[in-house]
Amino acid sequence: MSSFIRRSTGLARITKSSLNAYARSGLRATRFSQSSPPVWAARHQQLRYYSSDQNDPKKPSDKPEQKNASSPGPTEGKAPEPSGGDGAQPNERPPLPEGWVYLSESEHAELRKVAVDSSKWLPKYGDGKDAKDLMDDIKETGVPKELRDLLRKKLDGSFSLRDAGTFLKSINSLSNQLAQRMVEKNHPEFFKDKSPDQKQGKQSQDENKSTADGKKARPNQPPENPLKGNDWITTIIGSLVAYYLYNSMFSGDSREITWQELRKNFLAKGLVERLVVTGNQVRVDLNQEATRSMYPDSAAARPGFNYYFSIGSIDAFERHLDEAQQELGIPPTERIPVSYQGASQMANLLTAFGPTLLIVGLIYWASRRGPGGGGAGGMFGFGKSKAKRFNHESAVKVKFSDVAGMDEAKQEIMEFVSFLQKPERFQRLGAKIPRGAILSGPPGTGKTLLAKATAGESGVPFFSVSGSEFVEMFVGVGASRVRDLFANARKNTPCIIFIDEIDAIGRSRSEGSGRFSGGNDEREATLNQILTEMDGFNTTEQIVVLAGTNRPDVLDKALMRPGRFDRHINIDRPTMKGRQDIFKVYLKKVVTNEEIEHLSGRLSALTPGFAGADIANCVNEAALVAARSNATSITMKHFEQAIERVIGGLERKSLVLSPEEKRTVAYHEAGHAICGWFFRWADPLLKVSIIPRGQGALGYAQYLPGDVYLMTERQLLDRMAMTLGGRISEELHFPTVTTGASDDFKKVTQMATAMVTQWGMSDKLGPLHFKNDENQIVKPFAESTAQTIDAEVRRIIDEAYKQCKDLLIEKKKEVGIVAEELLSKEVLTRDDMVRLLGKRPFDDREEFNKYFGVDADKPKPGQESVPPSPPNDGLDQPPIPPQPAIFEQVKGDQFR
Numbered sequence: 001m002s003s004f005i006r007r008s009t010g011l012a013r014i015t016k017s018s019l020n021a022y023a024r025s026g027l028r029a030t031r032f033s034q035s036s037p038p039v040w041a042a043r044h045q046q047l048r049y050y051s052s053d054q055n056d057p058k059k060p061s062d063k064p065e066q067k068n069a070s071s072p073g074p075t076e077g078k079a080p081e082p083s084g085g086d087g088a089q090p091n092e093r094p095p096l097p098e099g100w101v102y103l104s105e106s107e108h109a110e111l112r113k114v115a116v117d118s119s120k121w122l123p124k125y126g127d128g129k130d131a132k133d134l135m136d137d138i139k140e141t142g143v144p145k146e147l148r149d150l151l152r153k154k155l156d157g158s159f160s161l162r163d164a165g166t167f168l169k170s171i172n173s174l175s176n177q178l179a180q181r182m183v184e185k186n187h188p189e190f191f192k193d194k195s196p197d198q199k200q201g202k203q204s205q206d207e208n209k210s211t212a213d214g215k216k217a218r219p220n221q222p223p224e225n226p227l228k229g230n231d232w233i234t235t236i237i238g239s240l241v242a243y244y245l246y247n248s249m250f251s252g253d254s255r256e257i258t259w260q261e262l263r264k265n266f267l268a269k270g271l272v273e274r275l276v277v278t279g280n281q282v283r284v285d286l287n288q289e290a291t292r293s294m295y296p297d298s299a300a301a302r303p304g305f306n307y308y309f310s311i312g313s314i315d316a317f318e319r320h321l322d323e324a325q326q327e328l329g330i331p332p333t334e335r336i337p338v339s340y341q342g343a344s345q346m347a348n349l350l351t352a353f354g355p356t357l358l359i360v361g362l363i364y365w366a367s368r369r370g371p372g373g374g375g376a377g378g379m380f381g382f383g384k385s386k387a388k389r390f391n392h393e394s395a396v397k398v399k400f401s402d403v404a405g406m407d408e409a410k411q412e413i414m415e416f417v418s419f420l421q422k423p424e425r426f427q428r429l430g431a432k433i434p435r436g437a438i439l440s441g442p443p444g445t446g447k448t449l450l451a452k453a454t455a456g457e458s459g460v461p462f463f464s465v466s467g468s469e470f471v472e473m474f475v476g477v478g479a480s481r482v483r484d485l486f487a488n489a490r491k492n493t494p495c496i497i498f499i500d501e502i503d504a505i506g507r508s509r510s511e512g513s514g515r516f517s518g519g520n521d522e523r524e525a526t527l528n529q530i531l532t533e534m535d536g537f538n539t540t541e542q543i544v545v546l547a548g549t550n551r552p553d554v555l556d557k558a559l560m561r562p563g564r565f566d567r568h569i570n571i572d573r574p575t576m577k578g579r580q581d582i583f584k585v586y587l588k589k590v591v592t593n594e595e596i597e598h599l600s601g602r603l604s605a606l607t608p609g610f611a612g613a614d615i616a617n618c619v620n621e622a623a624l625v626a627a628r629s630n631a632t633s634i635t636m637k638h639f640e641q642a643i644e645r646v647i648g649g650l651e652r653k654s655l656v657l658s659p660e661e662k663r664t665v666a667y668h669e670a671g672h673a674i675c676g677w678f679f680r681w682a683d684p685l686l687k688v689s690i691i692p693r694g695q696g697a698l699g700y701a702q703y704l705p706g707d708v709y710l711m712t713e714r715q716l717l718d719r720m721a722m723t724l725g726g727r728i729s730e731e732l733h734f735p736t737v738t739t740g741a742s743d744d745f746k747k748v749t750q751m752a753t754a755m756v757t758q759w760g761m762s763d764k765l766g767p768l769h770f771k772n773d774e775n776q777i778v779k780p781f782a783e784s785t786a787q788t789i790d791a792e793v794r795r796i797i798d799e800a801y802k803q804c805k806d807l808l809i810e811k812k813k814e815v816g817i818v819a820e821e822l823l824s825k826e827v828l829t830r831d832d833m834v835r836l837l838g839k840r841p842f843d844d845r846e847e848f849n850k851y852f853g854v855d856a857d858k859p860k861p862g863q864e865s866v867p868p869s870p871p872n873d874g875l876d877q878p879p880i881p882p883q884p885a886i887f888e889q890v891k892g893d894q895f896r
């Protein structure tokens, strides 16, 4: 149905323009109101005449005047003779202008079919008349001969694409001429007895006549031909295609019949005039007169109606036809003519190019539809930057006060804020403001938060995008997104762009260009575009680009050079004071009756190595733990549980160990605990537990290493010995050892290797640094050096082993006491240890005593809560970065 409507609408476009004009001309109104009786009489006579038409052009071509229908004949331009073609009735019709002819009934029906039937989908025109009325008038006015010839071609099936164009042009021309004629008829005063020159002269006079008040008099001129100004080209081209589709794909009134029906109803009765084979379809042209008299009520009697049937192959069809004609006794001289036509050109074209055109159209449509409708959005909006834009009203409410524990970084970045707020202060002195800063540091340390706070403080728009959002599967999209981002930013100056995880696109270009790397042109193109854009704006443009990364070491040098990201702000994990400040920020947001100063200090001591995100998570976790136990406020116990959970994972109460396994775990952990208690430089012990936790930890001993920035050889050895305590305890108390100490061995080996190859703690190797690059196939040192390294690592571990074994042999009884207590209580705190073993023989660190000492639970009035800052003599990185409380754990995987 919809296709039918489309077809009609397409064709109707031309009909509509013609009919509109026709109706506007007033032709219809005057025609029906002013028709004189003779005109009506003539019309009735015509109708009678048509019904008795004997000269249908479709009749067998034995009529010589019709064979040559397209050549000028004696009937053209005047009423046809009684014996002549074209079906006109003599003496009843006025003579026509030169080149015009009357239509026969079948021709008129064909024209009507094409033009009028389609217009039923259209609204009425003019004074309510439609295309049917136009067709009625054409009966009386005749049509240009050219149009008549085309109709004949259509009737005999030789109508081509070119003819369709001419046909439409002719219909337009016809409407135009009829409209003009009607204008002349309705306004005879303008046209009567006047040559064209005279008409022109009168018109000029009228136009020049002015009234006394200076206004131009309304020119007394005939109404314009309403078709004037019609857009012929558009109409014809648009309609041409629509019409031809109509003509070739929906060949009007037709119905499929079977071969048997054809044979019985038409072939046997001699009604078939011709068969036209097109592809695998055969159109049956019937002799209309004979069909009408035989089947007056059938659709087949309608002019222009066709039957058709499908064939498997032309050979089979011809054979069938031959047999049928033979059986019916049709003599060879009167056999049905069969003509062959190629498939419709347009149908062929559509089949060949249709799918491609459809896809191209779809892509074009989608590209126009993309966000922003093309432009930088490009196809499907891929090239459009995905940066989220915030401004201080909408989202960025973060202030510097919300960012705790990174005073230096804040100070550094505040300069950007003052630049954005008061640029003239810097420009006055000729200072160039850095264009951007790279914020680097471990995950969760608050890089994004700091960038947001910068935007929040300066109150400027903030564009936030992640480096990975530039990466798409299409080449060129990344660069296009960068362009779009910076273009947007330029429209919104002053503003801040924040590119998080810039290492996704800013990796060093040389890194990927090695022999083994794949193509990374897209990443490079994106990086190049960033470099170009950052060069592109000048320092007065007030765009600040901040970027965050966890891997500043892999970034391209060009990105880091002054003039681009000229500031490198390193945001490390917070110190104890930093953690305390961050805890204070988050403790303000939860309900707790604990004394905040003491609580935050204790929590910060418990969480060495925690980043801001871990702290936020911890406080939230404590609130959840408290809520689970229906507490009215969060207590220290809840916080400790939360920290344990964050570090060690969930308690696995469902994991039930056998009594032997439990015993082994208890002695293993007791070995660690005794070492921690009696070694001078070991980290202070906080808790021992044999409750399984997290992934594979069957038990653990929790120590508090504090924020350590430098470690001595002695400390390292004690820590190694303490780590071996689990296995040695197993050796001493059981006939056989277990697999539970593998993680301990890994740690010990790593420490010993680092001592030998990086920290110069081996006398044999001396102060050398051997970079241990696992990707390197060939080691960067001699084989003999490798052997020395191995020997030295072994020596150090042996030393630690001996040190531990000596201690545990000496303290075998204490190990037993602690292990048995563990078996009964499952968790031992520091107080339990004091109770079982007496006070630790060495002094603990000051901050440890303050928060975990005997009377640490009560804060001392007026006591300075902030522990002294760790020593920092400007040396390199700490040899072993601060870590969360160490868990010496028995790996459970092997036990199961």
Ligand SMILES: Nc1ncnc2c1ncn2[C@@H]1O[C@H](COP(=O)(O)OP(=O)(O)OP(=O)(O)O)[C@@H](O)[C@H]1O
Pocket (backbone or CB within 6 Å): 402, 403, 404, 405, 406, 441, 442, 443, 444, 445, 446, 447, 448, 449, 450, 500, 548, 549, 550, 582, 585, 611, 612, 613, 614, 616
């Ligand atoms: N110094 C801090 N003060 C307050 N909250 C912080 C701080 N650092 C981190 N946080 C908290 O941690 C969350 C995560 O921080 P953020 O996203 O800024 O980390 P990041 O360094 O950008 O991490 P990544 O490198 O993984 O992107 C913040 O939303 C905030 O809640």
